[in-house]
Amino acid sequence: MESRSRHFKANAAASLANPVLQANLKTAKGKFVDKRAIAIKEIDDFEGSREAARNIRNRVLENLDLWLEKFEENATARGATVMWAKDGDEICRHVAEIGKRHGVQKAAKSKSMLSEEANLNMALTAAGIRPIETDLGEYILQINNNEAPSHIIAPVVHKSLDEVADLFHQVHKTPRKTEIPALTREAREVLREHFLTADMGISGGNFLIAETGSVALVTNEGNGRMVTTLPRVHVVITGIEKVVPTLEDLSLLMRLLPRSATGQSISNYVSVLTGVKTPAERDGPEHLYFILVDNGRADVVGTEFQDMLRCIRCGACMNHCPVYQTIGGHAYGWVYPGPMGSVLTPLYTGLENAIDLPQAATLCNQCGVVCPVMIPLPELLRKLREKQVEKHLRPWFERIALKIWAGVAASPPLYALGTWLGVRYLKWLAGGRDRIPVLGVAPGWTLGRDFPAPEGKTFREQYAERQGKR
Amino acid sequence: MSSREDILGRVRAGLSRDPAHTSAVRQDIDTVLAARVQGPRPAMPADLAALTARFAEKSAVQSSTIDRVARLADAPAAVARYLKGLDFSLAAVIWPSLAALDWRAAGLAVEARGAVDSDMVGITGCFCAIAETGTLMACSAPDHPATVSLLPETHIALVPMSRIVPAMEDAWALARAELGSLPRAVNFISGPSRTGDIEQTIVLGAHGPYRVHLVIIEGE
Numbered sequence: 236m237e238s239r240s241r242h243f244k245a246n247a248a249a250s251l252a253n254p255v256l257q258a259n260l261k262t263a264k265g266k267f268v269d270k271r272a273i274a275i276k277e278i279d280d281f282e283g284s285r286e287a288a289r290n291i292r293n294r295v296l297e298n299l300d301l302w303l304e305k306f307e308e309n310a311t312a313r314g315a316t317v318m319w320a321k322d323g324d325e326i327c328r329h330v331a332e333i334g335k336r337h338g339v340q341k342a343a344k345s346k347s348m349l350s351e352e353a354n355l356n357m358a359l360t361a362a363g364i365r366p367i368e369t370d371l372g373e374y375i376l377q378i379n380n381n382e383a384p385s386h387i388i389a390p391v392v393h394k395s396l397d398e399v400a401d402l403f404h405q406v407h408k409t410p411r412k413t414e415i416p417a418l419t420r421e422a423r424e425v426l427r428e429h430f431l432t433a434d435m436g437i438s439g440g441n442f443l444i445a446e447t448g449s450v451a452l453v454t455n456e457g458n459g460r461m462v463t464t465l466p467r468v469h470v471v472i473t474g475i476e477k478v479v480p481t482l483e484d485l486s487l488l489m490r491l492l493p494r495s496a497t498g499q500s501i502s503n504y505v506s507v508l509t510g511v512k513t514p515a516e517r518d519g520p521e522h523l524y525f526i527l528v529d530n531g532r533a534d535v536v537g538t539e540f541q542d543m544l545r546c547i548r549c550g551a552c553m554n555h556c557p558v559y560q561t562i563g564g565h566a567y568g569w570v571y572p573g574p575m576g577s578v579l580t581p582l583y584t585g586l587e588n589a590i591d592l593p594q595a596a597t598l599c600n601q602c603g604v605v606c607p608v609m610i611p612l613p614e615l616l617r618k619l620r621e622k623q624v625e626k627h628l629r630p631w632f633e634r635i636a637l638k639i640w641a642g643v644a645a646s647p648p649l650y651a652l653g654t655w656l657g658v659r660y661l662k663w664l665a666g667g668r669d670r671i672p673v674l675g676v677a678p679g680w681t682l683g684r685d686f687p688a689p690e691g692k693t694f695r696e697q698y699a700e701r702q703g704k705r
Numbered sequence: 706m707s708s709r710e711d712i713l714g715r716v717r718a719g720l721s722r723d724p725a726h727t728s729a730v731r732q733d734i735d736t737v738l739a740a741r742v743q744g745p746r747p748a749m750p751a752d753l754a755a756l757t758a759r760f761a762e763k764s765a766v767q768s769s770t771i772d773r774v775a776r777l778a779d780a781p782a783a784v785a786r787y788l789k790g791l792d793f794s795l796a797a798v799i800w801p802s803l804a805a806l807d808w809r810a811a812g813l814a815v816e817a818r819g820a821v822d823s824d825m826v827g828i829t830g831c832f833c834a835i836a837e838t839g840t841l842m843a844c845s846a847p848d849h850p851a852t853v854s855l856l857p858e859t860h861i862a863l864v865p866m867s868r869i870v871p872a873m874e875d876a877w878a879l880a881r882a883e884l885g886s887l888p889r890a891v892n893f894i895s896g897p898s899r900t901g902d903i904e905q906t907i908v909l910g911a912h913g914p915y916r917v918h919l920v921i922i923e924g925e
Binding site: 262263266267277278279280283284287288291294297298299300301302303304305313319320321325369370371372375389390391392394395396399415416418419420423426427430431445446447449455456457458460461463464465475480481482483484485486487489490497500501502503504505506507508509510511512513515516517518519527529533534535536537538 | 707708709711712713715716717718719720721722727730731733734737738741742743744745747748763766767818819822837838840845846847850851852855872873874877886887888889890891892893894895896897898899900901902903904905906908910911912913914
């Protein structure tokens, strides 16, 4: 997917000005947050579980090369073919080649964010393979002119029931339905036909298990099971960072992933898939391929950003983010929105291509507190800001302003004078109100919020006065 | 250079991999795999009756319905009772491993095979069941086609009480002990399929079954 993160500010302004989106975000707001809060209470030692999860992920990342080799060895021993892809183009080439080799005409896809990174659907179509998205949310987006998802778990969280009803009516040419169960059944019937006739199933992978060479796939709808049970060929596309050592580790992570994502104790279907079908088996793929993808990940290993590779893609950080809740996912401009996206997008697509994303955070640390693998997201965002300054990527006026600030802050008399003038100016600007709607010296600051007005005197002045009274 | 070597090379460089230590780390990895250390687990009841009650309670939370019978031979009558209660016809596709039960005596017409689109009811067993979350574990095999629990709108599963284990970790231990290596597909099933994609409103029956009915066999 081509990144539009460069235009974050314009995207965010458009999202704020879009009344339909704002109403839809309001509908969604808090639902995942409340459900998660209830679900984590079922775990006696939730913090201990988070620490264990962090350790599992770190253990692999610290020796990722050798864990990948172990996974490859065990997957290959069970008849799977392991392939490697440096970038999105190589993913597309691999899948198109596999398709050609097995005479594939139609591919049924379970949700895969990596296929979004690679723009896979477009490449498949060009290669003469028809891709069908089967996650309900992803299907809605596909029939709406291949719209981009706005959330990694709930791709159409930005859409209302009415919008989906209109879309189905237009695309399926059926009478307009307004009940969610009726719309879901309509999609089920359309997609069931595709499951039965697809030659290839494409899925992501929630985890790769080194011990057994398996992929673990988590879905609620059952589409993950369909695309890995019915078609002759199954292609798993997954990042190199997804390896976990054992089935015991998977068990622990499965206590955290669904609770953090949707507030469920467990997702409806967790499938652990290993190798190809035996001749006597009645279902399952004859050919299984793993495409292990770099696309920016390998270069993060061993850096100060390695913690980010622990991410298990639950989406809790975005669900709890005040910025995400206000602007929605599209404004972030690439595959991953919210705090995780504000770290991943600059790391994977280039710091200079996502210059405003590390700034799109209040650093309130809600994301850090809820992350099931304890990724210090605010700290990583701060480090990215430091990198931007080191590489002179910030605008000239900001650099000059910071230089002036540094000079003033280092000189007590200048600082005293500056704040003395500042509070008086702001009090005058407020004109008796406690909020300033338009900040004269930096009007950009007050475009989306008011500036609180000071009481009238600086802290130093008040302190000196009180000392004098004693 | 192949992409594999390129990617692994950059990972090694990032980790400052010292080739002299590689074999020691490989041994560490084998030690981790052999140790199978478990993380924190929620406390579960020790005795089977309480564990079964927990399984039933959590299954209900997952929107499964539950029945209990004393013996395996009582299962066909329980299945027939359930289907009649829903005004469904008494026809089903069934795991070949369960075909030997006397379904005909209960008035059921069963066919032992993999499921097809037109099958409305699928009857399966399970490898084991997990009390912590109300979850079935189904292992694929020639006698246990995975489609039977997936394609029909109604899934009925027979759950021997002795096969209810506390947690997923215990299910893996059982699989290693009894099956050796993992089968092609291990499917953990927790209630009917569902989606919340439209306005985060949960709807049952997305791509898989609309309903899951569990018959717990107390004497097995």
